[in-house]
Amino acid sequence: MSYSKEQVLEFLNTVEIAAIGTSNMGSPRIRMMHFAVDEDFNIYVSSMKGDPKIIQWVNIPETAILMKSDGTPFVETTECEIIGRAEIVKTEEERAKAIELVKVKSPIVANFDQVGALDRLDFIKIVPSLVKYRYVPDILNGHPPTIFTSEEKQETKAWADVKARARAWKEAVRPLSLTASSVPVILGGAMAYALDAQFNFLLFVLTFIGAVMIQAGTNIINDWKDAERDAQNIEGIRPFTGGSRVIQMGLISKAEMGFVGILLSTLAALIGIYLVFASGWGLIPLVIFGLAAGVFYTGGKGKFSFINMGPGIAEGLIATAYGILIVLGTYYVQTHHYSLEVFLVSLPLSLFIVNVLLINQFQDANSDIKSDKKTLVVRIGRKSAKNVLIALFIIGYLLIAILPTFSDVPNTIYLGFLSLPFTWKAIKYANLYYDKQMTDLVPSNAHTAITHLFNGLLLALAYLWVSTNMVVIGLYIIATVYLVLWVWRYIERQRRVMNSVREAFNLK
Numbered sequence: 339m340s341y342s343k344e345q346v347l348e349f350l351n352t353v354e355i356a357a358i359g360t361s362n363m364g365s366p367r368i369r370m371m372h373f374a375v376d377e378d379f380n381i382y383v384s385s386m387k388g389d390p391k392i393i394q395w396v397n398i399p400e401t402a403i404l405m406k407s408d409g410t411p412f413v414e415t416t417e418c419e420i421i422g423r424a425e426i427v428k429t430e431e432e433r434a435k436a437i438e439l440v441k442v443k444s445p446i447v448a449n450f451d452q453v454g455a456l457d458r459l460d461f462i463k464i465v466p467s468l469v470k471y472r473y474v475p476d477i478l479n480g481h482p483p484t485i486f487t488s489e490e491k492q493e494t495k496a497w498a499d500v501k502a503r504a505r506a507w508k509e510a511v512r513p514l515s516l517t518a519s520s521v522p523v524i525l526g527g528a529m530a531y532a533l534d535a536q537f538n539f540l541l542f543v544l545t546f547i548g549a550v551m552i553q554a555g556t557n558i559i560n561d562w563k564d565a566e567r568d569a570q571n572i573e574g575i576r577p578f579t580g581g582s583r584v585i586q587m588g589l590i591s592k593a594e595m596g597f598v599g600i601l602l603s604t605l606a607a608l609i610g611i612y613l614v615f616a617s618g619w620g621l622i623p624l625v626i627f628g629l630a631a632g633v634f635y636t637g638g639k640g641k642f643s644f645i646n647m648g649p650g651i652a653e654g655l656i657a658t659a660y661g662i663l664i665v666l667g668t669y670y671v672q673t674h675h676y677s678l679e680v681f682l683v684s685l686p687l688s689l690f691i692v693n694v695l696l697i698n699q700f701q702d703a704n705s706d707i708k709s710d711k712k713t714l715v716v717r718i719g720r721k722s723a724k725n726v727l728i729a730l731f732i733i734g735y736l737l738i739a740i741l742p743t744f745s746d747v748p749n750t751i752y753l754g755f756l757s758l759p760f761t762w763k764a765i766k767y768a769n770l771y772y773d774k775q776m777t778d779l780v781p782s783n784a785h786t787a788i789t790h791l792f793n794g795l796l797l798a799l800a801y802l803w804v805s806t807n808m809v810v811i812g813l814y815i816i817a818t819v820y821l822v823l824w825v826w827r828y829i830e831r832q833r834r835v836m837n838s839v840r841e842a843f844n845l846k
Contacts, residue, residue, distance in 0.1 A: 339476050341484040343379075346471045349416055350375045350405060354443050358383065359402040360394045360424075367394070372446070373403070374439035379486065381420060381464040382427070382436040384447050390586070392460050395424040397506045397589050401464050415474045422466040436461035506589040510561065510598075511554045514828065517787070518660045518691050519553040520546065521794035525687060526668025528798035529680050532805035534673045541616060545668050548609035552628055553660070555602030561585060562595040603629060617671045624667040628659050653692050653714050661688025682741055683797060686734040686754065690790040693730050696723060697768065697786045701776040724772040731761050731789075738797075750800040757793040760785045784829040792822050 356373045369391060374382045381403060385391050395401070401424045407416040427433045437456060441447040450456050469486040477483065523546045531537040561584070584590045610625035665684035670676055699706070699715040700723070706716050715723040738754045741747040764785035771778035795818045802811055 339473075339481050341471055341473075343486065346418060346469065346484065346486070347375065347377065347379070349407070349471070350379075350418060353405040353407070353418075356381075357404045357406075359404075360391065360398060360400070372440065372444035373405075374436075374443055376435070376439065379420065379466045379469050381422070381466070382440050382461060383464070384436070384440050384444065384459050384461045387458055387460050389460075392426070392462070393509065394589065395462055396426065397503070399423040399425065403464065413474055413478065417472050417474075419468075419470040419472075420464070420466045421468040422464045424462050424464045427461040427463050432463070433461055436463065506584055507598075510558055510584045510590055510595065512557050514787070514825065515557060516550050516553055517791045517794075517825070518694065519549040519664060521791060521798075522661060522664035522684065522687055523549050523668045525684070525794055525798045525801075526665040526680065527672065528801040528805075529665070529677075529683065530669045530672035532801035533677060533679065535805075536672045538672060541613065541671050542668070544609055544613060545671050548606045548613065549628075549664050549668075551602045551606035551609070555599050555606060558595055558599035558602065562592060562599055613671050618674045620674075620676070621667060621670055624663045624670070627663060628667075653695060656695050657688040657692045660691045661685070679746055682737070682745060683747060683751070686737050687790070687794045687797065689730045689734040689737075690786075690793055693727050693764075693786050694790050696727050696730075697764070697779070697783050699723070700772065700779055701783075720772045724768050727768055727786075728765050731765060734793075735761070748800060748804050750803045751797060753796045753800045753803070754793050756796055757789050760788045760792060764789055784826075787829070788822065788826060791825060792818075795821070 354372060355370050357368055358371050358373070359368045371383050371385075376382070401422055403420040403422075405418045405420075407414075410416075427436050437447070437451070440461065441451050447456075447459065450459055465488075466486075467488050471484040471486075523542075527537065527542050527545075585592050585595055607625070607629055610621070610628070614621045614625065662681060662684045665687065666676055666680055669680045696714060699713045700720060703713070703715045703720065706713050714726070718726070735755065735758070738751055741751060742749050764782050767779060767782035767785065771782070799811070799814060799818065802814055
């Protein structure tokens with residue numbers, strides 16, 4: 339028996355929840371979701387912006403949906419299977435349509451509508467290529483299911499899939515975190531130009547790429563090693579903690595992550611070897627230390643890692659690798675020698691990157707305890723770790739204050755104090771929420787990251803100010819403001835999303 343389009347739509351409008359499957363690197367990943375359907379069998383669903391399901395759809399749009407009649411014996415079951423491709427609703431007109439359709443069936447969307455938080459939601463449209471309607475009594479009597487296919491055959495766009503794959507790897511690399519390696523390179527380059535009038539652009543670019551590669555490789559290797567732990571981490575707050583989760587979301591396989599992490603680290607090592615030949619053998623200890631820090635910072639349960647060696651060892655490693663050594667290394671590549679002044683100026687930046695690592699450990703603490711990952715927060719507790727965070731901020735700014743008084747550091751270094759408003763906010767929220775709901779601590783995560791970024795760029799500006807012309811200084815200031823604002827807006831979007839979730843579910 340064949341059924342009309344209207345009859346199938348009538349059935350779909352009686353079903354509230356569907357099993358929606360997305361691709362997990364070839365294996366299905368299922369979630370029960372409220373849905374709505376329009377007259378063309380387009381399915382609309384909704385979830386939070388930044389939700390793993392949304393990220394999964396953006397990167398792998400193929401979707402399978404199954405709707406089934408509730409409370410009926412199997413021999414009387416009606417079901418509808420839909421195969422299609424998902425896309426985020428972007429136009430205001432179609433978004434308004436999706437909202438009106440979905441909020442009728444979804445109490446969650448209705449709740450967000452009541453509190454005025456619909457802008458925190460993404461709406462997904464699943465365009466069907468196949469609709470298969472089955473009524474079990476008909477099937478048992480030998481009748482085929484009713485099938486509708488799209489008038490225009492959907493074809494996978496190769497370029498769209500390439501871009502989707504690139505987005506998945508962007509998530510894996512965690513670009514927001516790469517300021518940890520890029521900012522000290524900028525500072526070291528600025529100091530080389532100011533103190534020695536030396537600046538080889540090609541060597542600077544290679545140093546920049548090598549530093550970013552070793553950090554990207556470290557991020558990916560850590561996710562590869564911590565895949566099981568991160569899968570159980572329900573308190574991690576993207577983009578700050580909990581890893582990239584691309585393995586858990588099925589966007590990238592664990593084997594691919596391990597391969598690319600090792601590949602990036604190998605390429606960084608090759609760049610390091612080239613820089614050694616170009617600048618001198620004195621760079622070798624820094625290259626070896628940086629690679630060891632990246633590969634052995636963390637490890638699987640029971641395996642060697644700097645984190646589990648003792649309290650503060652891993653944090654000191656990060657301070658050295660992503661502060662002192664990158665700044666000194668960049669300077670050495672340009673000038674072929676080291677400098678006490680460069681070492682001293684790198685210290686505040688080193689302390690602030692430790693704070694970025696430290697504040698991000700708070701949300702991961704519970705899962706770290708379960709997986710025997712002994713971070714500083716796990717070892718000394720949240721209250722003591724919060725006090726360490728504040729102490730490191732104070733020491734960092736004291737160093738900036740006193741360096742010009744006993745060394746040749748120029749007074750322009752006091753530009754670094756312009757980052758104090760962000761630091762004050764970071765300390766304020768850490769004091770208030772270090773032992774409370776971990777989403778409340780997100781502003782401290784954000785302001786700590788901004789402090790490191792802005793302060794490092796300001797220290798570089800302090801040396802450019804005394805060594806170059808106003809055109810270069812003006813362009814640098816514009817680039818700095820743009821970068822800080824971009825990072826700030828990105829973080830602020832994440833914070834608003836989490837606040838809206840709490841408001842919509844009356845958790846505040």
